[in-house]
Amino acid sequence: MxxxxxxxxxxxxxxxxxxxxxxxxxxxxxxxxxxxxxxxxxxxxxxxxxxxxxxxxxxxxxxxxxxxxxxxxxxxxxxxxxxSILDHYGFEKYNNNGVEEFLINSVNERLENLFVKHNFHDPLVDYAKDGVTVDYKVPNSIENGKTVELLFKKPYGLLPLLTDECKFPKGSHESYLEHCNLNHTDRSSYGKARSKERMEFGVRHCIGTTWYNVNDFFSRNKRMISFSAVQLLRSSKNPIIGLLVENYSSNTSDVIVSQAQFILRGAQEIAEKINGSHAHFVRCIKSNNERQAKKFDIPLVNRQIKNLLLAELLSFRIRGYPVKLSKTTFAREYRCLLPGDIAMCQNEKEIIQDILQGQGVKYENDFKIGTEYVFLRERLADRYEKQQNKICSDAAILIQKNMKTFVARRVYKRKRAAIIKLQAGLRGWKARRDYIAKREEMFKAIGRTMKRNKRLDAYHQALNGDNSNQLQHTLVGYIDINENAKKHWRDQHLILKPLRH
Structure with missing residues (x-):
């Protein structure tokens, strides 16, 4: 052959x-x-x-x-x-749906159940605990608890049955479908094949009934982790590639992995994380199926809004009180809306009453006070938030103004002190310079005066003395006589000399 x-x-x-x-x-x-x-x-x-x-x-x-x-x-x-950020595909529904669509839709059904629980059931439970009544009941059309049990509940859920069937050596899609039909007879969530020739079953999802062909369930559900592939990647020269398969380093042979088992474990982990944390759900819609820009298909958008429960959620939030704050938090956050002298003299209960009743009759139906929490509707919560932001903004501006004034005054004082010090130094230097100049001028004046006085003293002594020769030398030594005066003096000296004889 x-x-x-x-x-x-x-x-x-x-x-x-x-x-x-x-x-x-x-x-x-x-x-x-x-x-x-x-x-x-x-x-x-x-x-x-x-x-x-x-x-x-x-x-x-x-x-x-x-x-x-x-x-x-x-x-x-x-x-x-x-x-944690979870991004997942939406529901998939084709003419021929296989195991991939079944696994994706199963996860979507579990997430839809968590969405209904967090946005509808949990708020109603909180209202009941605090003694708050709300005129709303969750419609049966959005309840999918039975479908989630059909898919995930052990040991006879569709996913656990698929996982167990893949473990048997003689397991097949025929035996899997037979076990599904025997263990699930509730037609409200599970549907048998539409004809005997078809190897299929139906699941009533929140978006409608989807039929799955089980012919390729076994082959496409199993995935083998090859030991040779792990060894090949570990031999990579790139250390990051080698670290990627470090989790499989303990494997010594090929390992067969069930996709359904992986989905079961992943869905359980997601549910535990969402139930144990403060989760936010973001609903995405398509504006048109052609993926064209600036095109808004109103019927398509309306269907998505209905299927994603956005209209029902909006109705519930309008009737209920979606904003929940503890009494201590509410009093601490919004006590700034009251005058300071009043808020300082009141207890927590009085502060809450004054804040809620201070908005007038327009908002008297937009709040409820429970035993531990204060419940608000969104328009009243938005009003409080805006008022608080305005008061905090004004207070911040006032603080900034005073702080900037303080900083500017401190800088000004520092600069003024520096300028005064510079001015003092400059004035001292200028005063010393003027003092030195005046002192030198005074010394020069004193020198001139002393020199003149010495000449006058010598002249007077010469006039009072008898020795004309001494007078001559004295005058010459101390008096600056010009040439004419010297000539006149010599003539007088010659005339006087014979008279002495």
């Missing part, structure tokens, strides 16, 4: 994959298409399974690595802090 030959269609793509993963090209080829000793290869389905399982393992590990890196970047200083 001749066997079909299986070959790799595009070697250049395999070379590119080997280059990106930094693994040996020949080892990658041998993994994707292993050969036996007689030269034959595995069949086409096995080769496709090798390729798909290898790609899925790399995708899952890279996705997990990216999430871990984001978590490290956004880590909270508290070791218990946690931020």
């Amino acid at each position: 001749e066997q079909d030959v299986v070959e790799i269609g595009n070697m250049s793509e395999v070379k590119w994959v080997a280059f990106l993963l930094e693994v040996n090209f020949d080892q990658l080829v041998n993994f994707l298409l292993p050969k036996f000793e007689d030269g034959t290869t595995i069949d086409l389905n096995a080769a496709l399974d090798n390729r798909d399982s290898f790609a899925m393992m790399i995708y899952e590990e890279i996705f997990r690595w990216i999430l871990n890196r984001i978590g490290l970047h956004l880590k909270c200083p508290l070791h218990t802090g946690l931020i």
Whole structure:
């Protein structure tokens, strides 16, 4: 019997994959298409399974690595802090739905159940605990508790049955469908095949009944984690690639993984995280099916608003009191709305009463006071928030003004002190300069005066003395006589000289 030959269609793509993963090209080829000793290869389905399982393992590990890196970047200083973001596909419904659509829709059904619980049931429970009555009842059309039990409840839920059936060596899609039909007879959530020739079952989801073909459930539910693939990735020259498969380092052989089991575990973890935290649900809608810009398909948007329970949620929030604050928090947050001298003299209950009744009769039906909490409607909560923001903004501006005044005054005083010090130094230097100049001028004046006085003293002494020669020398020494005076004096001296004889 001749066997079909299986070959790799595009070697250049395999070379590119080997280059990106930094693994040996020949080892990658041998993994994707292993050969036996007689030269034959595995069949086409096995080769496709090798390729798909290898790609899925790399995708899952890279996705997990990216999430871990984001978590490290956004880590909270508290070791218990946690931020989780869940992005998932919407419901999928085609003419021929397989195991992929079944798993995706099962997770969506569980998340829809959590949405109804958090946005409808939990607020009603809070109202009842605090003695607050609300004229609203959750409609049966949005209740999907039975469908969630049909899908997830052990041991006979559709997903647990699929997981258990895959564990048996002789398990098949026929036996799986038979077990489903035997264990689920409630037609309100489960539907048997529409005809005996069809291998299918139906599930009544919150968006309507969807039929699933079970012919490929077993083959597509199983995924093999190949030991050869793990060894190949661990041999990569890139250490990050090797770390991606560190979780599989303990495997010594091929491991078969059930997608249904993975979905069960993941859905349970998601439910525990959402139930144990403060969750926010974001509903996304499409404006049109053609993905065109600036086109708004009103019928399509209306259907999405109805199916996503946005209209029902809006009706419930209008009738109820969606904003819940503890009495202590409410009094602490909004006591600024009261005059300070009044708020200082009142207890918590009086403060709450004055704040709520101070908005007038227009808002008298927009709040309820429970035993532990204060419940507000959104328009009253928005009003309080705006008033608080305005008061806090005005107070912040006043604080900023005083702080800026203080800083400016301090800078001014520092500059003024520096300027005064500079002025004092400059004035001192100028005074010293003027003093030195005046002192030198005074010394010069004193010198001139003393010199003049000495000449006058010498002149008077000469006039009073008898020795004319001494007078001559004295006058010459102390009096600056010009040439005419000297000549006149010599003539007089010659005339007087003979008279002495």
